[in-house]
Amino acid sequence: MHKIFISIITLLLGLPLFAQNLTEKFNDAMNAYNNQLYSEAYKIFDEVIKDYDVEDELYSVARFYAANSLLKMGKKDESTSGFEYIVNSIVWSKFREESLFKLGLIYYDLNRFALSRKNHLMLIYQYPNSEYLGSSMYWIGESYSAEGKLDDAIEFLTQAIEDKSANRYRDHSIYALASIYEKKHDYQNAVKYYDQLLTYHSNSSLALEAQVRIGVCYFYLKDYYNSILELNNPDIQKLPTENLSEALYLLANSHYRVEEYSDAANTYSEVIKRFPNSDIYRNSQYGLAWSLFQQSKYGEAYQVFNTLSEGYDSIAIKSFIWKGESKRYAGQTNEALAIFQNFLVKYPDDPSTTLVENLIGLIYFDQNKFEQSTQYLTNATSSEDPLTRAKAFTMIGEIELQNKNYIKARGNFDPAVRISSEESEVHLRALLGLGVSLFHLGDYNEAVENFRQAETIDPAFEQDKINFYMAESYYSLGKYQEALSRYNNIKSTEIEYVRQVTYSKGYCQFNLGNYSNAAYLFSEFIQNYPDDFRMTDAKLRLADSYFGSKNFAAASKIFKEVFKSGKFSSDDPYTYFQYAQALYKSGESNAAIDEFRNLQKKFPDSKYGESSLFTIGFIRFQEGEFEEAINDYRMVMQIYKKSSLTPAVYYSIGDAYFNLGEYDSAIVNYRNVLAKYPSSEYAYDAINGMQYSYVAAGRSNEAINLIDRYVSQNPNLKFSDQIYFKKGEIYYSQRDYENAKLSYQEFLVKYPKSSFVPEAYYWLGKSSQNLKQDDEAIFYFSKVFDNYPGSESAAVSVIELGKMYEAKGNYQAGIDVLERASSKLKDSPRLPEVLFLKGSAYIKVDDVQKAYATFEELAMYHPETVFADRGKIEMGLIDLAISRFNEADKNFLDVAGRRTDDLGAKAQYQYGVSLFEQGKYSEAVSALVRVRTVFSQYEPWISRSYLLMGDCYVKMNDKRQAEEMYRVVVTKHKGNELGEEARQKINKLK
Template sequence: MKYIILLTFSFCTFLHPQTVSDKYSSAMTAFHSGQFAEASVLFEEFFDEYKIVDETFASAKYYSAESLLKLGRKNEAAVTFAYLVDNFYWTNFRVDALYNLGLIYFNLKKYDDSRTRFKQLLNEYPESQFTGSALYWIGESYTAEGKTDEAIKFLEEAVNDKRNNRFADYSLYTLANTYEQKGDYQNAVKYYDQLLSYHPNSKLAPVAQIRIGMSYFKLKDYQSSILELNNPILKTLPEDLYSESLYLLANSYYRVQEFPNAEKTYSEIIEKFPSSKFFRSANYGLAWSMFQQKKYNEAFRVFDFLSQGADSIAEKSFYWKGECKRYLGKNSEAFEIYKSFIDRYPRSPLVQEVQYQMGVLYYTANNPDLAARYLLAANSSESFEVRAKALTMLGEIELNKKQFKSASNFFESALEVSSASEETRNRAKLGLAIAKHHLGDYKNSLKLLSEIEASDASFENQKVNFYFAENYFAEGKYKEALNRYTYAEGKDEKFNAMSVYGKAYCYFNSGDYENASAVFSEFIRKFKNDTRIDDARLRLADSYFGSKNFEAASKIYEDIFKSGARDSDNPYTRYQYAQALYKSGKTEQAIQEFNNIQLKFPNSEYAEGSLFTVGWIYFQRGSYNEAINKYREMFVKYPNSSLIPMIYYSIGDAYFNMGKYDSALVNYEKVIAQYPNSPNVFDAVTGIQYTYLAKDQIDKAVQFIDNFVNRNPNLSFSDQVFFKKGEIYYSQGDYEKSKIAFKEFIVRYTNSKLVPDAYYWLGKSAQNLNQNEEAIISFEKVFRDYRTSEFAASSVLEMGAVYRNIKDYVNALRIYDAGIKELPKSSKLPEMLFNKGLTLIEMQKIQEAYQVFDNLATTYPENIFADKARLELGLIELSASRYENADMYLSYLGKARTDDIGAKAQYYYGLSLFEQKKYNDAITALLRVRNFFSRYEEWVTRSFLLLGDCYVKINDKRSAEEMYRAVLAKYAGTSFGKEAQEKLRKLR
């Protein structure tokens, strides 16, 4: 703020009486006293009387504009600043006016005007105090308009101007974020790191910390991502961002195969953020982390929990819980799960894996001779997948015997089998790559490994990276080898030892002796019984390095404590040591250390956190009584702790998990009653709701919701609580009540972000009651008024389904066309196009339908609905006897897909050949339905009937009879059975 020395008016006293000077002084006094309204009035009175255009007049104009700006009258202030800038080139206030004018236009979103003024400032006052800040605001204005290249240019200038930029941290953050949006993660990391290094106390630092972790993750530099995402500053973030950072951290641990750390981090998300959008994904990651650590019982429990759902995670979890049992040696239980899996997911691409597991059981039982005999027999199977897997496992047996040439032959034979799955081909390629490495063919070994990584980057990540590194090392490419050795550390301790050893030698042979010393020290520490230990000690003498790592943390702390150093009495050091023990999986020692902190440092800021953590550890282990006892100690030792609401909630959860629902209710209600402003209130409300549901007291659950929102109408999450009322009724199948609940929600919470959701579920409720008109009104409301909602496209599809169900095809087409036009970026656009095509077929407008399907297949070639469209195109061509075109679509789908689309396409390909009187080719095509799509019974059965017809045409009545009887035996009394019976009669 400028302070001016009041100018004397003695030189013009004869023109202006003393009152003018008094008004100027009064105006300035009012301004500096914060009385901006009075100052504005006094300045206007001054202008009315003072007509000399000098520095006094200019200063009055400046402070008049400042007064208007302070009063929020931005447009008026802008006019006054502009007048000053454009008419008083000589005043000292002009540079400040220019800067303020640029800021005002920016805040008014007049970005062109804002840039014009800031650029004017830079051109006319290049050395002013506002130079750096002006550059920043120009960059921000371009960012606001999505003009990233222009934004980067000015933001980089702002960052480089270290003299006059009050927004240096904001400049760095916006620049880094702009690079991140462009996908240039290297530069994003560069500028986020500068922000964190030069402005550690900036309020942007926590957000920058998670963004740099994300950027490293995108660069696949997972170790750096782990380092950044472990920063304690992230704990200050809001729960949604913090849970996201933990999920990213857990994934990074998993990618580098630090499965214990991944398990702990996934568990933290699950325990602390049960409402997070990452909840199920975190559970799945937790199960896999346990599985990779051979904790098959624990993994089974999580997979079993997930398998109760209805999403893709549920399907995969169902399969893998069977695998858990197999890995535990509980083969009979595994077989029961496999059988249930096939019944539940008959069309799953995982079914074929179930048919192969006996060979795996022999192999894992360490009986290679018996496994080889079984696998050789399996090689005669008609299933290409089984044959490929059998050959691959035979190659692995030879690989273990170090018969590399023989192994190479088996793997090459496996790769020659057509139509094997990607995973099986990758496994064969990996075995062949290993064999070729040992045979000295590094070039082709690397080629195979690259093909695997391009196909599936997560496949056998540890082993693939290790052999990448071994090949690069053999070729003397130490930098590339070092990178791959880093990623090759994971669950397999044999590969861990070889990877650490290889990393050390990469540094050593590259002349980086400090890093070599650190890694050789790590090798010596971790693998004391390794045969290469003496060599490692020798090379350690040649190269020295010290580095910080989490594995060494607990040992460092122990050394401090054993030495009796002063730091051993520091509660922070003790707390960190306890955390290190806990993160290393030494739970009991961690509990003991946390307890010691409470005894030794009862008044420390870490004491109550230690007690709470002990309770949380017991809770996580399922020792709920012990957890409750520890939590209750908080009431006695730390009655004023900010953790008390969380304690009551956690006790409620413990009782809930024990099935003691009344006790759970008591503790949840204490959170609400005693701590109504606590962030734990919503969780407590949810806990009460689920407790009533667990007790099968639906009415009480609903009554509780009503009572709660009536007592707390203004809470930020009251709408979320009330919405659950409709969800409860809908999940119970009581659609009339769910309609009432969703209608009440819409009336009561007109501004809630859940309103479009309520309209959609109102429509679904009406639809389930066959109240089509009411359903359409609700869906139309979502589509018309809430285009950005995820339910807008779903509403279009539901309306189309309603219209088609009542054969109102005109309106069905109308709504599909509207959805396609108005929702061009929706992920459901291909589905809308496909349903439009089906509607046209139902209207017998075949040519128009053909055009829609063709456009869909061309525009979205990788989408599942593109293949569905290709199937419809094939059927249209078949119905028109355009067999060449039909065969092109149908044969492609029969080979490209392994699901019901492929099964149906393969059958109709056989039918096309039959109609063309190519009976032998038709037989081959129809047998493929049986061999490759056995889980799709409808198409297998239809294929059997048509196979019988083919055999009749070539006068092989015996084979024809076998086909018909096979159908009759399985489907007697059904339409298929009757058709088979009729064909048998005609055959006789």
């Protein structure tokens, strides 16, 4: 300010004498301005302005300080005219740059953000070396942020930070940029910039606030330990009350999330004590109650939940439930039951009623009152909360398991699995229950899959039960090694577990050929459980085990005689070989290898000698020990130079090198098969191996050349056509459709009688189709169908033709070919798809009668296929269109009752539509609720069901329920057609 004043005095000294009175007046104005007498200064500056011409330098000075005086007086709107005048009319003024900056600030304060940006941008572009450059970028960013244009704000704030000029708002720029990233939920970048502020501007007034925001961001990043570290800083006590209460609340939440419940309780208590009027007061009380609950302080938790339950907000309702849970966990089940019953009376229409019914069902379940339990749990299965529904289905499933109603059990566990999240315990319990149900129903593979899923999600969950049922399932599937492994993993000492596991392990060892182990286990079982009903069977299996382990004396005592026919003879190479094979197949690979080596040494001249060495290589290969396998295979050729296994050896060495990724070495060994044994049964496999090696090595052209050379040199081999056919496959797999066509055409010329001719025509059609040569594609597909109706390619060709005609809008041509196909392809497994396409084509030409007949034929003669169910839905839609409601309902219910996939959801929804059309609105609502409970993962049928339920409630004059249904759709489908339709329906209600 002093420098500006001196420069103005210098300017005044150069004025002529006749202007001295103006000079005195100007000096008076400046004195008043410097003494903060802005009203007086403005009046004098205004007089000076009137006495000077615009070309005078003092005129622009007076203009600037007059405007600034108004600004100092708080008259922002009035001051803008002065600054605007300088900017627009006195472009030579040295105050124009500062005027642009001040206008940007004033318009920002007046929320006129576009004008603010305009002036700051003019400053940036017209004064690129301005000292205000970085500051203007900051304020542009802030203005964009204020308008919610966050990406634009990020751009300018980033430039403001990177600007090398004197930006006095640099710390504010960094803080603003971090806060915008926080608004965008990009908490990683938010932390990055808040931390940058702390690093480079540690003395900033924003530093403490930045540290708190880092803690908040870590909380939302679920990095709770770092959140605690940041928010535990004692300096946060210096924050304003509102910010401090938020920081402490999030600190308490972070302690809770990392299971530091005592620290959480203390911090929640601090918030409650210090900020009784805060918006988060009740939330803090709720957090305190939960922290006490997690510490098993159920009495104290009850007291807090009870206090909260006396309110009228959502926390009160949740607390009402959890005060009951506090009693239940404290073992006071009758008091808990009374609280839950009271909740149902007080809040009969609250969505949480199903959760409470679930909890009541759980109490009755624990009291073995299964009938009462099922009653409440069944009500809970209609809850809109997936977790509550899943828990209810799971508990009902467990009741049905206890009653040995395995089909009903499966029917309840299955939806529980589908609607629960993987990380929840109920999902694990439902998987376990579903697996047990499937085991008892004899579906062992599916049972194993469910057990494995549960084990993958949480390896510590019900380990003994899962291992037991997996072992039993594997045993039933004949997978004895897997079963044995699972039995061995069971750690339980319960008598029934130990008894069953001992018996079952004996059988596993016996079936695996580990007879000594089997004998030990059956002996233990007989000794420990002499009264078991399986005693006789156990003794017989013990005898078999002794015999298998060559303990013939012990076996004879049980069987009363010695069985000699099955004894192991070490002098018989065949038996020795079989014994070694059995060791390998039972998983004892190392022992098998040892025995094969012993056999070869003992019987080197027998045919089993070379086979033993070859099998050692095979075992190494299967174990993934490819280099060792190669050495063992070569040993066969070294010892048996004229071995009949040589082609197999070369081929196997090639496979080993392929698996090692040494494709050139693989090719050399495959070529040995072709060069030395071109008629061998391994020749075709060797060609395949070379082809895959070339392709894997990125040398596809060499694979093509190989095929050409081999076929040319061996034209009469029985599989030459099969090899040549692979040229087209290679080109097609590389999407080189032109060369694929050429190769298949050459194939047809070269091998006109090959069994691959129909397939060649089909792939000619596919290649032409991909080249957009539709007429040629139709010709080739027709050729397959007309000339080779008995081939596997005929049906797929017809399907392609039907789809192509439909795409072209030539429905009649499609119908004609599909009509012929439905009679000529009676034995094809693809006939159901053909029939469905035909029915769909009839619908396209409005021949509803023939469409219906086609779908009816499909449903009658191919009921096990998915196309039959698709056909039934189409039949139902036709019935619905002509108001034949009984038939429509029958078709829809048949599909919806059997399927649990998207088709089932569609059928269930259409059944609801049918009931609605019949005016049965209450029944329609019930049908549509089943879409939500049974088919909860299949949108858009869920949302369509909500829309139609809303329509039902409108018809029943229940506008409140109708609006609730429509709002569910609006929430799920903001911005799309379904959401807009729901919104319009809501508007019509008003």
